[in-house]
Amino acid sequence: MVKTMRGQARITESNVQDMLREVRMALLEADVALPVVRDFIARVKERALGAEVATSLTPGQVLVSIVQKELAATMGEGVADLNLATQPPAIILMAGLQGAGKTTTTAKLTRHLIERRKKKVLTVSADVYRPAAIEQLKTVTKQAGGEWFPSTGEQKPRDIALAALDYARKHFFDVLIVDTAGRLAIDEALMAEIRDLHATLDPVETLFVVDAMQGQDAINTARAFKEALPLTGIVLTKLDGDSRGGAALSVRQITGAPIKFAGVSEKIDGLEVFDADRHAGRVLG
Numbered sequence: 001m002v003k004t005m006r007g008q009a010r011i012t013e014s015n016v017q018d019m020l021r022e023v024r025m026a027l028l029e030a031d032v033a034l035p036v037v038r039d040f041i042a043r044v045k046e047r048a049l050g051a052e053v054a055t056s057l058t059p060g061q062v063l064v065s066i067v068q069k070e071l072a073a074t075m076g077e078g079v080a081d082l083n084l085a086t087q088p089p090a091i092i093l094m095a096g097l098q099g100a101g102k103t104t105t106t107a108k109l110t111r112h113l114i115e116r117r118k119k120k121v122l123t124v125s126a127d128v129y130r131p132a133a134i135e136q137l138k139t140v141t142k143q144a145g146g147e148w149f150p151s152t153g154e155q156k157p158r159d160i161a162l163a164a165l166d167y168a169r170k171h172f173f174d175v176l177i178v179d180t181a182g183r184l185a186i187d188e189a190l191m192a193e194i195r196d197l198h199a200t201l202d203p204v205e206t207l208f209v210v211d212a213m214q215g216q217d218a219i220n221t222a223r224a225f226k227e228a229l230p231l232t233g234i235v236l237t238k239l240d241g242d243s244r245g246g247a248a249l250s251v252r253q254i255t256g257a258p259i260k261f262a263g264v265s266e267k268i269d270g271l272e273v274f275d276a277d278r279h280a281g282r283v284l285g
């Protein structure tokens with residue numbers, strides 16, 4: 001084997017161990033869940049062993065590039081924008097824990113759909129437990145330039161959804177976004193309710209909204225929502241915070257759904273199409 005000035009010409013079992021340990025630490029510090037870290041490291045190791053090292057590079061540099069590519073590939077597959085390919089109104093169901101950012105994201109998506117895709121958008125809240133959440137949706141929908149469909153705490157979520165759908169059809173809306181109740185933790189009654197909403201509405205998009213600051217716990221939330229619903233996409237919120245956003249990796253791996261958008265502020269225009277390459281750099285720190 002030709003030795004170069006900068007190190008070995010190939011990545012070998014012996015020189016990869018220390019480097020992988022560092023990558024592992026970086027991922028754990030970024031709050032990627034442990035089982036996800038293990039799988040990831042195993043994939044990178046397989047890819048790295050025997051990889052050629054150009055004379056101008058060190059094995060470390062080559063490994064970092066393999067890690068970065070693998071991270072971006074893991075987080076970045078899939079379609080980025082919303083799928084609206086269905087008989088209108090296209091229904092988008094918002095799912096996630098309380099405080100994850102569902103209502104805020106509903107307004108951001110409303111704005112996105114109106115401005116970028118020239119759609120007529122109706123929103124409705126099926127959160128019958130928190131009247132304030134219904135009011136919040138009314139306010140932010142107005143800010144976004146969409147129309148809000150009224151609902152009350154006395155109604156059943158399914159009836160709210162059906163009434164909104166009927167209104168959307170009669171008034172030729174292109175998109176109906178249904179905001180749902182969240183809890184502070186996973187709860188079987190809540191899951192049954194959102195499963196029922198899903199069965200009633202047959203949405204073209206079922207988006208899992210998850211707080212990037214949730215860290216290690218994101219994996220449990222993601223698992224529970226994936227078991228309850230056929231998720232079609234993820235919105236990772238609060239990426240303007242100081243977390244390294246390792247939740248992206250965990251949630252993507254557990255759900256298999258593409259990360260479509262990132263929330264980057266509390267404001268209505270604080271939504272970006274998720275950029276896996278850029279995010280890979282952030283996760284690695």
Ligand code: GDP
Pocket residue numbers: 096097098099100101102103104105182237238239240241262263264265266270
């Ligand atoms: P919901 O309970 O899931 O509907 O969550 P909300 O939409 O009410 O959001 C909870 C809190 O998180 C609110 O204070 C929002 O302003 C805030 N929030 C939502 N998305 C973002 C984001 O991308 N960045 C920041 N900084 N705050 C956000």
